[in-house]
Amino acid sequence: SQQGEEDPQALSIQEGENATMNCSYKTSINNLQWYRQNSGRGLVHLILIRSNEREKHSGRLRVTLDTSKKSSSLLITASRAADTASYFCATGIIQGAQKLVFGQGTRLTINP
């Protein structure tokens, strides 16, 4: 079964509003990463948070990690039309090498 589950599956907001996406996972992790996928394109790395970190910022992105609840959230502040994309969380699991296990993604639509 998939490691990560994302919530909501789809989110539609107005430009300028904040968008929050959540991710839950099942096993111990080394790190958790968020990726963005524009329609018809490959995934682009956004931010990585290590298992011993609780919060991380990068520009308009804020990621939190709660290992006791096995959950993470991605907050995009002051959203823009260009933020429209699918967002995936991926848990980094070490099995000899790092294996990324992806959630099903959240489809974010920013309305102008």
Place this chain on the structure above:
Amino acid sequence: DTAVSQTPKYLVTQMGNDKSIKCEQNLGHDTMYWYKQDSKKFLKIMFSYNNKELIINETVPNRFSPKSPDKAHLNLHINSLELGDSAVYFCASSQDRGGTAFVAKNIQYFGAGTRLSVL
């Protein structure tokens, strides 16, 4: 220059055929991956190679055979294609096999994908 490039971008073929997808990265990375994204957008790892050595091999039908002639290339050959093989296949690379405290080594860089349609 595209960092991770895959060819072809689209592949339409008949059931039972054999096809290959090629991937090349110019980032100097040691590790490469193949992922499959199904129609519901689930993205699942299939294989990973580190310096031409297979390091991750998920439960994938043996009709799928990866080949890494050198660390900059990882090709995927699929025999006897089936309808269920229709998906988007992504190649990715990372500096090395990851799992260390160095953040950069845990980040993966993806190609644009190959949309495979089996008729």
